[in-house]
Amino acid sequence: MSVAVDFRNVDIVFGENQKAALAMLDAGADRADILEKTGQVLGAAGANLTVEEGEISVLMGLSGSGKSTLLRAVNRLNVVTRGQVLVKDGDRMVDIVSCDEATLRHMRQKNVAMVFQQFALLPWRTVAENVGFGLELAGVPDAERKERVARQLKLVNLDQWANKYAHELSGGMQQRVGLARAFATEAPILLMDEPFSALDPLIRTKLQDELLQLQKSLKKTIVFVSHDLEEALKIGNRITIMEGGRIVQSGPPEDIVLKPANAYVRDFIANVNPLSVLTAWNVMRDRRDLESAGEGWLWLDRRRTTRFKIDSDGLVAAAERDGKPAVWVSCDDVESLPDDAPHVFWARPGTSLKTVMLAMHRSQTSPVALFDEQSRFVGAIGIRDVLSAVLRR
Numbered sequence: 001m002s003v004a005v006d007f008r009n010v011d012i013v014f015g016e017n018q019k020a021a022l023a024m025l026d027a028g029a030d031r032a033d034i035l036e037k038t039g040q041v042l043g044a045a046g047a048n049l050t051v052e053e054g055e056i057s058v059l060m061g062l063s064g065s066g067k068s069t070l071l072r073a074v075n076r077l078n079v080v081t082r083g084q085v086l087v088k089d090g091d092r093m094v095d096i097v098s099c100d101e102a103t104l105r106h107m108r109q110k111n112v113a114m115v116f117q118q119f120a121l122l123p124w125r126t127v128a129e130n131v132g133f134g135l136e137l138a139g140v141p142d143a144e145r146k147e148r149v150a151r152q153l154k155l156v157n158l159d160q161w162a163n164k165y166a167h168e169l170s171g172g173m174q175q176r177v178g179l180a181r182a183f184a185t186e187a188p189i190l191l192m193d194e195p196f197s198a199l200d201p202l203i204r205t206k207l208q209d210e211l212l213q214l215q216k217s218l219k220k221t222i223v224f225v226s227h228d229l230e231e232a233l234k235i236g237n238r239i240t241i242m243e244g245g246r247i248v249q250s251g252p253p254e255d256i257v258l259k260p261a262n263a264y265v266r267d268f269i270a271n272v273n274p275l276s277v278l279t280a281w282n283v284m285r286d287r288r289d290l291e292s293a294g295e296g297w298l299w300l301d302r303r304r305t306t307r308f309k310i311d312s313d314g315l316v317a318a319a320e321r322d323g324k325p326a327v328w329v330s331c332d333d334v335e336s337l338p339d340d341a342p343h344v345f346w347a348r349p350g351t352s353l354k355t356v357m358l359a360m361h362r363s364q365t366s367p368v369a370l371f372d373e374q375s376r377f378v379g380a381i382g383i384r385d386v387l388s389a390v391l392r393r
């Protein structure tokens with residue numbers, strides 16, 4: 001994978017007296033101190049973040065934490081006071097902070113498009129004219145522009161609405177126009193600043209689903225600002241949590257939920273249902289950490305109800321539950337299984353924790369085994385592993 005955007009030690013100060021603010025920052029002052037002594041607002045400080053090509057990287061945090069500030073540094077809508085923001089342009093990286101105006105224009109036209117919270121449509125233009133606006137500015141010839149606009153409108157299911165005006169459309173549709181306008185530029189990097197937060201919850205969920213669906217084929221690099229953790233967990237491959245202008249944690253969604261870095265992150269995740277994020281892989285105990293039961297047998301659980309005999313290829317040769325031979329059955333068959341024969345459920349590492357729990361429920365809390373794609377035994381999940389993950393203890 002290659003890097004699409006790389007923030008390197010980024011500080012952003014709003015105001016005229018940036019030198020004084022930076023000096024205080026270097027001496028360890030925080031945002032409140034700097035504001036009080038210099039009147040300057042610290043937008044972002046010491047930000048380091050790598051956004052991989054093709055991923056959705058979500059910036060999260062409370063209002064004022066600096067998410068938009070950082071996002072807007074990617075196309076220099078915000079000027080970076082110190083540091084670098086490297087953005088991919090074909091096979092080179094351009095430092096947006098220091099590049100000249102012509103390069104900046106090129107980057108904005110070819111590489112980085114933006115979708116705004118309030119849609120930012122021009123009311124006197126039709127839907128099609130709004131979608132084609134950026135292309136018009138970039139001097140794309142009429143015929144090509146029309147073709148690209150029509151293609152994007154079809155993509156977001158608005159081809160019937162091409163000749164309507166923005167005010168004739170619902171909020172959700174207007175934001176689809178916003179998306180189509182960004183897609184029309186064919187820029188590989190999309191900046192999305194709370195694009196769905198002005199929409200009511202149902203439409204919002206629908207547009208999140210549509211974005212994820214589109215992303216499967218478009219494979220854009222998306223930097224997405226949100227203050228809603230449920231949204232971040234749903235759409236983000238990576239979540240970066242900001243507080244007071246600083247990044248306090250950055251990682252895959254399950255890390256944020258399982259290993260919150262501080263009390264601020266813990267507060268965010270307090271009401272999140274971990275079942276919506278976690279997979280079997282996140283909670284399993286590796287086979288190397290399981291207790292041996294002698295002669296090639298391994299206990300799957302601490303209570304010693306269930307054990308496997310593993311052969312030299314890592315495959316399961318025999319299973320026992322409560323001292324009786326058992327068969328091993330996929331979690332996917334949990335609903336159809338007859339209750340009589342002793343069995344041990346197995347799952348893949350990517351199986352949702354919810355499915356694993358259903359299997360445990362059906363088998364009187366006995367452990368669930370994990371097999372890789374080659375059917376090798378990789379680990380096990382006991383009821384305690386599940387409880388620790390759900391209770392985050």
Ligand SMILES: Nc1ncnc2c1ncn2[C@@H]1O[C@H](COP(=O)(O)OP(=O)(O)OP(=O)(O)O)[C@@H](O)[C@H]1O
Pocket residue numbers: 014015041042043061062063064065066067068069070227
């Ligand atoms: N152009 C600007 N001039 C001065 N201060 C600014 C400017 N833009 C942002 N700020 C300040 O920088 C800080 C971070 O703002 P930012 O908009 O990045 O926060 P945010 O996390 O995106 O919050 P929100 O969810 O409310 O948009 C705030 O204190 C804000 O007032």
